[in-house]
C-alpha cells in the first residue's frame with residue numbers, strides 16, 4: 636500500500652502504530668525540529684516516534700508563554716528530553732527542566748503486574764543513569780533526579796510548572812504524580828500523556844479519564860497515542 640501511494644507522489648506515515656495517509660507532515664519542514672530529532676535518535680525505534688516527538692515539542696514550545704519550569708516523569712535514556720532541550724535551546728532559557736526516573740524500571744508499589752510485564756523487559760539499565768547525567772551535563776538548568784514518583788517529590792519539587800510530560804507507563808504512578816504536582820501547575824500549563832491512547836494501556840487511560848474528569852478537564856486523544864490537556868485553574 637505504501638508503494639502505491641508513493642508512486643502517486645502521496646505521503647504515507649506508517650510507524651509507531653500510526654497509519655496516516657496523505658498528510659502534509661509539516662513538522663518535517665521545521666529545520667530546528669528535524670535537526671534536534673536526528674541528533675538525538677539512536678535507532679529506528681526512536682526514529683519511529685517522530686510524530687510523537689513533534690507533538691511533545693509543540694506542547695513544550697507552546698508552554699514558553701506560561702510561567703514555570705518543565706517536568707518529565709519517566710525519562711529512561713532521555714530521548715524526548717534530549718530533542719526538546721536542543722530544539723528550544725534550553726540552556727538559554729530562564730527556567731529549569733526536572734527529569735524524574737527510578738533508572739531501574741517500574742516500581743511494584745506504583746504499577747500493576749501487567750504494566751511491569753509490558754514495560755520492564757524492554758529496558759536495559761547498565762550505565763543508563765550515568766549516561767543520562769552525561770547527556771544533560773551541558774545544560775546547567777536540567778536536573779536529572781533519580782527516585783520513585785511520587786515519593787521523590789518530597790525531596791525535589793518545582794514551585795511552578797508550565798510543561799509536564801507523563802511517561803511512566805503506569806496509571807497509578809501518573810495519577811499519583813498529578814495529585815502531587817497539580818497545585819504547582821500554572822494556568823494554561825501544557826500536559827502531555829505519552830501513553831493515554833495506546834490500546835495496551837487501557838488501565839492507564841481509564842486512570843487518567845477518572846482523574847481529569849474529577850478535576851473538570853477532558854483529555855484530547857491524539858492519533859499518535861498521546862493525550863493532551865491544557866490545564867486551567869478554574870475548571
Ligand SMILES: C[S@@+](CC[C@H](N)C(=O)[O-])C[C@H]1O[C@@H](n2cnc3c(N)ncnc32)[C@H](O)[C@@H]1O
Nearest residue numbers: 709710711714715736737740783784802803808
Ligand atoms: C517509557 S519510559 C520513558 C521514556 C522516555 N520519556 C524517553 O524519552 O525515551 C518509562 C520510564 O518511567 C520510569 N518509571 C516508571 N515508573 C516510575 C516511577 N513510579 N517513578 C520513577 N520512574 C518510573 C521507568 O524507569 C522508565 O525509564
